Amino acid sequence: MLERICKANKLMDKACQTLGRDINVMEVCGTHTVSIFRSGIRSTLPKHLKLLSGPGCPVCVTDQGYIDLAIELAQRDDCILATYGDMIRVPGSDGSLETKNKNNVKVVLSAEDAIDLAKENPGKTVVFIAVGFETTTPATAVVVKEAAQAGLENFCVLCAHKLVLPAMEVLLSEKNDKIDAFLCPGHVSVIIGSKAYEPIAAKYRKPCVVAGFEPMQIIEGLAEICRQICEGQAEVNSIYDVAVTPQGNTIAQRIISDCFEVTDGWWRGIGKIPQSTLKLKSQYSKFDAYERFGLTEKPAEDKTGCRCGEVLCGLIEPFDCAMFGNKCTPQTPIGPCMVSSEGACAAWYKYGRKRKTS
Amino acid sequence: MANDIHDKIILAHGGGGQLSDDLIRNKILTRLTNKTLEKLGDSASLSLDSTDICFTTDSYVVKPLFFNGGDIGKLSVCGTANDLAMAGARPLFLSLALIIETGLEMKTLEKILDSIATEARENNIQVVTGDTKTVETGSADKIFINTAGIGIKIKTANLGMNRIKSGDKIIINGTIGDHGMTIISQRKGIEFESQLKTDCACLAPLSCKLLEEVEGVKFMRDPTRGGAAVALNDIAKGSGLNIEIDQQKIPVNRTVQAAADVLGFDVLNIANEGKFIAVVAPEDAQKALDICKAHPLGKDASIFGEVTDSDEAPIVEMKTEIGGRRIVQIPYGRQLPRIC
Structure with a gap:
C-alpha cells in the first residue's frame, strides 16, 4: 500500500508544480466525503491540492421547502411517514421531523420497509420520504411499481429524488469557476455509468474520475486527476471498474425512466436547477404524495444565516461560516450539512476540527 | 386451563399473592438459589471479607431480547459485573429486578432466567435479592431488567x-x-x-x-x-x-x-x-x-x-x-x- 501511496503522492506533487496554484477537486458523494475524513486523506495531501465537498449528500441538498411539506404531513393523524434515518433531524423552517410529528415518523432502511409499513397499517396512509440520488431512485421505482401491481391504496411517495449531473453542470457554469476536476461518485456511477460524465468533461474541460470508497481508491482517483492535469487532459476515467461500467446499470435506468420524468427542482442553498429532479409519471400519480394531498413545494426562505449552500458549491469551507462549531453543531444543527453524517460540516466538526487547512 | 394461564405472564404474577410466590419459588429460586436468596427476606444479609467495596447498578432494555451469542439475561449479569470489574473490584453479589409486560411467554422468561443463572454461576456471582413486577401490555417492552452489584476491591488495584x-x-x-x-x-x-x-x-x-x-x-x-x-x-x-x-x-x-x-x-x-x-x-x-x-x-x-x-x-x-x-x-x- 505504501508504494501505491508514494506513487500517487508523486503525481499529486507534480500536478501542483505544473499548475503553480491550488488544484481544487470536488467530490460529489457523501460516502466519499466521509471516507476522506475518516481516513484522514486530507492530512496526507500536498498543500496545494484542495478537496471540496460538493452537493453529494442527499440530505444536504434537500430543500427546506420539502422538509416543510414532510413536516406538514407528519402533523396529520391519518399519515405515517417512512424515512431514511438521517432525514429526521434536518431542520425545516420550523423544527424537524424528529421534533414535529404525531409519533408517526418511522425510520426505515429501505423503500421496501415502507411498503411493509403500509401493509401493516391499512388504516393509515404511509408516505415514503423519497430522497437521494440515482442510487436510491431505483428502489423507490420498484416499490411504486409493486404498490401499483398490488393495488396498495394507502401508500405514496413524496419524491425529491435528484440527479447528480445537472448539479455538477450548474456548479461549473454558474457557481464556482475554481473547480478543476470532479471525483465522481461510486454508487451513482454504478447506475448511470461512467460515460454519463463525458459531456461535462468535454464541454468544461474538467477531468472526471470515478472512484470507489476505500481510502486507497480515493487516493488513486486523485492521482489520476493529477495525471490528467499534468498532461493537459480532461477525460472521464473510472478506477472503480469492479462495479462501474461505461453504460451503467441499464435495467435500473429503465426502471427509473418507466416511473419518473425529469423536472426542475429546488436544491437547498443552490436554488432551482433545471431538469435536475424526478417526479412520478402521470400513470403513477395516485402514488404521488404531491397529487394525493395537493402539495406544492415552495422554496423556503432561509433566515438562519446558514451558509450550507456556499459549502455545497465549494465556495467556502465549513469553518468559514461564523456559526460552525458554536451555534451550529451536530447537537444543535442549523443547516443540513451539519445534520447528515455525510455532510461536509458534520464531517469537519467530527473528524477535522483541529486541522483547518486554510 | 391452569396450564394455559401459566404459559404467559399475567398481572397477578406481580401481585404479591400465590401466583407471585409460585413464580418466585418455581421459576426463579430453582435456578438462582443460594443460602442468602433462599431465605427470601426483605433484604439480603451479607458478610464481606473487606470493607473496601464497589457498588453499582444498571438497567437493561435491549431489543431483541435474544441475539446471536447472548440475551438480555446474560447482559444483565455481565453489564453490572463489568462495571464493578472496571472499578477494580471482583463482582460477588447481584440484585435482580424484573419488570415484565403481561403476555410474555413463560418459556421466554425461563430462558432468560436460565441465562442469568449460567452466567452468574460461571463467574462465581450470587444473585442474593430481587424483585418482580408485572405491568400491563404496552407499559413495557416484554421485559426490563435491573441489576445492582457489589464487589470487593482487588487489594493490588490502584486505578485512577x-x-x-x-x-x-x-x-x-x-x-x-x-x-x-x-x-x-x-x-x-x-x-x-x-x-x-x-x-x-x-x-x-x-x-x-x-x-x-x-x-x-x-x-x-x-x-x-x-x-x-x-x-x-x-x-x-x-x-x-x-x-x-x-x-x-x-x-x-x-x-x-x-x-x-x-x-x-x-x-x-x-x-x-x-x-x-x-x-x-x-x-x-x-x-x-x-x-x-x-x-x-x-x-x-x-x-x-x-x-x-x-x-x-x-x-x-x-x-x-x-x-x-x-x-x-x-x-x-x-x-x-x-x-x-
Whole structure:
C-alpha cells in the first residue's frame, strides 16, 4: 500500500508544480466525503491540492421547502411517514421531523420497509420520504411499481429524488469557476455509468474520475486527476471498474425512466436547477404524495444565516461560516450539512476540527 | 386451563399473592438459589471479607431480547459485573429486578432466567435479592431488567485517571463493535446477522488477573454505549492528556467492519459488551498484553494507542491505515443509518 501511496503522492506533487496554484477537486458523494475524513486523506495531501465537498449528500441538498411539506404531513393523524434515518433531524423552517410529528415518523432502511409499513397499517396512509440520488431512485421505482401491481391504496411517495449531473453542470457554469476536476461518485456511477460524465468533461474541460470508497481508491482517483492535469487532459476515467461500467446499470435506468420524468427542482442553498429532479409519471400519480394531498413545494426562505449552500458549491469551507462549531453543531444543527453524517460540516466538526487547512 | 394461564405472564404474577410466590419459588429460586436468596427476606444479609467495596447498578432494555451469542439475561449479569470489574473490584453479589409486560411467554422468561443463572454461576456471582413486577401490555417492552452489584476491591488495584501519564499505553482485549453490530443487524434483519456474534462476557476473570499481576494498570473502562470513541474521549478529558491511536492496530472482525461500512457507522462508535480499554504504564504494557493474549477473553488483545502530552483541549486522534490523521469524537445521540 505504501508504494501505491508514494506513487500517487508523486503525481499529486507534480500536478501542483505544473499548475503553480491550488488544484481544487470536488467530490460529489457523501460516502466519499466521509471516507476522506475518516481516513484522514486530507492530512496526507500536498498543500496545494484542495478537496471540496460538493452537493453529494442527499440530505444536504434537500430543500427546506420539502422538509416543510414532510413536516406538514407528519402533523396529520391519518399519515405515517417512512424515512431514511438521517432525514429526521434536518431542520425545516420550523423544527424537524424528529421534533414535529404525531409519533408517526418511522425510520426505515429501505423503500421496501415502507411498503411493509403500509401493509401493516391499512388504516393509515404511509408516505415514503423519497430522497437521494440515482442510487436510491431505483428502489423507490420498484416499490411504486409493486404498490401499483398490488393495488396498495394507502401508500405514496413524496419524491425529491435528484440527479447528480445537472448539479455538477450548474456548479461549473454558474457557481464556482475554481473547480478543476470532479471525483465522481461510486454508487451513482454504478447506475448511470461512467460515460454519463463525458459531456461535462468535454464541454468544461474538467477531468472526471470515478472512484470507489476505500481510502486507497480515493487516493488513486486523485492521482489520476493529477495525471490528467499534468498532461493537459480532461477525460472521464473510472478506477472503480469492479462495479462501474461505461453504460451503467441499464435495467435500473429503465426502471427509473418507466416511473419518473425529469423536472426542475429546488436544491437547498443552490436554488432551482433545471431538469435536475424526478417526479412520478402521470400513470403513477395516485402514488404521488404531491397529487394525493395537493402539495406544492415552495422554496423556503432561509433566515438562519446558514451558509450550507456556499459549502455545497465549494465556495467556502465549513469553518468559514461564523456559526460552525458554536451555534451550529451536530447537537444543535442549523443547516443540513451539519445534520447528515455525510455532510461536509458534520464531517469537519467530527473528524477535522483541529486541522483547518486554510 | 391452569396450564394455559401459566404459559404467559399475567398481572397477578406481580401481585404479591400465590401466583407471585409460585413464580418466585418455581421459576426463579430453582435456578438462582443460594443460602442468602433462599431465605427470601426483605433484604439480603451479607458478610464481606473487606470493607473496601464497589457498588453499582444498571438497567437493561435491549431489543431483541435474544441475539446471536447472548440475551438480555446474560447482559444483565455481565453489564453490572463489568462495571464493578472496571472499578477494580471482583463482582460477588447481584440484585435482580424484573419488570415484565403481561403476555410474555413463560418459556421466554425461563430462558432468560436460565441465562442469568449460567452466567452468574460461571463467574462465581450470587444473585442474593430481587424483585418482580408485572405491568400491563404496552407499559413495557416484554421485559426490563435491573441489576445492582457489589464487589470487593482487588487489594493490588490502584486505578485512577490521575495516575495516567504521557507515554502510557492503551490496550484493548479484543475486536471492537461486535455487540452493537449484532444487535443492529438482527434488529434490522440485515443479511450479515448469522456471521455476527455479540462479545457479551463477564470481564472480571481477566480484569482481576491483570490487576493482581500488573502494577502498572492505571485505568480501565468498558467501551459499552458509544463505543471505544466515548471511552477514549472520557480518558482524554479526565486525564487532560491526548490519546493517539493507530487504526491498523485496532482489532475489528471483518464482518463487523463490512456491516458498519454498509450502514455508514464508525466501528469506534459501536457498543461492546465484553471489552475493556486499559491504560497501562509503558514498562508493564507488554506484560499486560501477554496476560490478555493468554486468556480466552483477550486472545485478540492489542496495544493500539498511547497517551501523549496535550497543549490545548485534550483530544483523541487516530493515525489511519493510509498514514493520515483524524480526530476521534464522541458520537451525537444515536447513530442513524445513512441513505445510500
